[in-house]
Structure formats: structure tokens, C-alpha cells
Amino acid sequence: MPARAPAFWRRRGAIAWLLSPLSLLFGMLARLRRRRMPGERLPVPVIVVGNIAVGGSGKTPVVQWLISRLRAAGYSPGIVSRGHGGTVTGVAQVPADGDPAVYGDEPVLLASSCACPLVVGRDRPAAARELLRLHPGCDVIVSDDGMQHYRLGRAMEIAVVDPATLGNGMLLPAGPLREPLGRLGEVDLVIAHGDLSPALAVALKEVPSYPMALAGGLLRSLDDPSRTVPVGQLAGRAVHAVAGIGRPERFFEQLEALGLDPIRHPFPDHHVFAPEDLSFEDGAPILMTSKDAVKCRAFAPDDCWEFPVEAQIGSGAAERILEKLKNGRTTA
16 A cells, blocks of 8 residues: 555545545546547557556566567567656656656656657656657667556556555555456456456456565665666665655565665655755765666765666566567447
8 A cells, every 4th residue: 555545544444435426427527538538549569557446566577568669579668658647737858867747756766767759748648759759760669657547548458466465456546456357357467466366366256366476685876877786785784765655665575685784765656855864973874766767866865875786577578578468459
């Protein structure tokens, strides 16, 4: 669950049931919107990487993984994203060294790490058209999030599911779901960041699912990104763990599993960091996620480190995606 999510999203208590009529209305409107909103078809296939719940499920590492697999298969991919947290009002291409305050933290991270063209815009079809105008050689577009942005037609949907973000399994506002669990039975592929419950397994129907883990072994200095050290070098030491992501506890637990002793500093997802957020008097090293590092690099103190991770996804997932892309199957 997101760090600041309402407590009643965790279980089906009195508040959740009181809000359930609104959830029913939300679900009806969502279904009606999906049926009535024709997706704009573009001259190249679009792969949407999204989820059905509020909060972090691990989409960004999946997009990074997917871009690398597409490029290895000979494609020239591009990315479109909403640009959450930025100030762009229309559409704009994101430079690799772009300002997260302007373009959003995730788009800047993806633009720098994936080294492929990326355009942000609330209007996803407009962003995709601009991407193709600027880069006519792009032959496949990956949409970072946007599963519920039905104006953008798609050739494939990949749902990233973290069971811990599904909470009580109810739709907004009674729970954290943007769409019902049954929506997972309509996508092309599910990437599971955690064990699937029996209810989730039933919801998937015949949709194939592949497990995902996030792995990292190096720390990268914010002051000098060319300088790295093994994360094990800090094993047994207390470190300040700073995380402004959807599920900061995942980051903290990963550091603990690597033998570190994190002092936890959770912040809301997409938090706008200030120097005082990184001001600690004990001199212990400061560790943060890549998503947070792009926002803190300009003012980070000494001994501040990024912990980059890569998605490790079950064997066969990339092959299945490439086969579906080749066959040209479309989803609604």
C-alpha cells in the first residue's frame, strides 16, 4: 500500500463499506468510459505498462527492462508518460538531464537510463504523435502507465501487480483499486511483484504471469555518478534510507536483506525534496532510490548514494511479448 494511503484501504471495515456505494458508481463510470472511448490507433504498435491500483507496483523498472529487450530485438523504441509531478501543460520531449520539477521524476529517470526518446503529456495520444513527429524512426511506443487512459489505442497491455498494493480489493474511494481485479483477466501479460493470492490467480483466468524481483548490488555516488561501491561495503552499518516512492517499505526491506541497518525516512510518492529532508546530524551515509536521486542530486550532501535496481523477470516473458508484438494482436 502507498505510504500515506488511508488505513481503511487495508481491510473491509466500516468506513470501506460506507464508501462502497461510491465505489460502485466509480466502477460503473469506469466501465462506461472504457466502452465509449475509442482508442486512437497510431502507425506503430503501443505497449502499455500499467496497473490497476494506486501506489507503486514497480512499473518503472519494468519499462526499463522492456526497452532493453525491445532494443536487443532490433526495435527502435520510444516512451510516452504523463509526467506526474512536472509542470508541462502540453507535450514536451524530456532531455536526459531534464529537470524533474518540470518533466516529472519518473520521466527524467527513464530518459536518462533508457537513452531513448521520451515525450510527456497528459494527453497520451498527443504525446505519442509528437514522439513520432520528432523521431520518425521509432517503430514501437511504450506507455509508462496509462492502462486507464483509453484514448490511447494499444497493441498490448502489460499489468504490473504487487499484491501488497491491492489492499481490501475494493474500488476507489473505498479501496485502492482503479479497476476491479477482473480487469487483469483482459490484459496480455501480468508481471507479479510478489506472490499471487488465490483470488488473484482466479482473476487472471488464462493470462500468463511471470514473477519479478528487483536486484541491485552497487551504490552510485550522487556527487560523482562515475563512482560506485558494492552495497555490501555498508553491511552492518546504520544508514539513512530515504524513499519518496509508492511503497518505501520495499526499499527499506531490501536494504535490510542486504545486511544494512536502515534508519527509515518514508516520504509521499513523488515528494518534492528539499535540502532539509537530507539533513542528518550523525554523519551516517544516506541511501535513496534512483527515482529520488534525480531530484536530489543538485543539493545532496556528501556521502549520499543512489541504489539502482534492475527488474529480474521470469524466463519466457520477453519472448512472449516479442511474439505478440510480431503477430500484431490488439487489445481493447
